[in-house]
Amino acid sequence: MSTFTFDLDREPGLYFLHDCFVVPExxxxxxxxxxxxxLAFIRTLPGFRGHLVLEQRDGASAxxxxTxxxxxxxEAYEDAGREVRAHYQRLGFDLPADLKRWGVEMVRGTYQAAAIRTSQP
Incomplete structure (x- = not known):
């Protein structure tokens, strides 16, 4: 388990990748x-700030x-995406094919912090 912290006051431009998976047991x-x-490769890329994996324990989500x-x-996210795709190509790894072979469903989204106050001054 790694530490995952972020400070939007210090880095207001943080960009988040959110992946949801249905993984057959x-x-x-x-x-x-x-x-x-x-993740071992992604941790080496410039601009990477942290990663969190959550496992469902309860609720209606499929x-x-x-993650x-x-x-x-x-920009750091987009640069990393190019690096990851090149890394996969060097390895001969085909993410869509392996997800299909494993029966994994994935939904992906990218986010930035909303301009909504979540705490009192």
Whole structure:
């Protein structure tokens, strides 16, 4: 487990990647092994600020794993995306094909902090 903290006052341009997964139990080990390998590479990229993996314990959502990765900026996120795709190509890793083979469903979104006050001054 790693520490995941962020300070929007210090870095107001943080950019977040949010992935939601439905991972069949039979393929959970293969999926999480690949996730850990990917994260080991992503941690080396400029602008990476942290990563969090959440596992569903209760509720109506179909997703049993959710990840949140923070980047210093949208530009850092986009640069990292190019680096990750090149890394996958060097490895011969085909993410869409493996997700299909494992029966994993994924929904992805990117976010920035909303201009909504969440605390009192």
């Amino acid at each position: 039979a393929n959970r080990a293969a999926f999480t092994d690949r996730m850990e390998q990917n 997703f049993n794993l959710v 949140l990765a923070a980047w210093a900026s949208r």
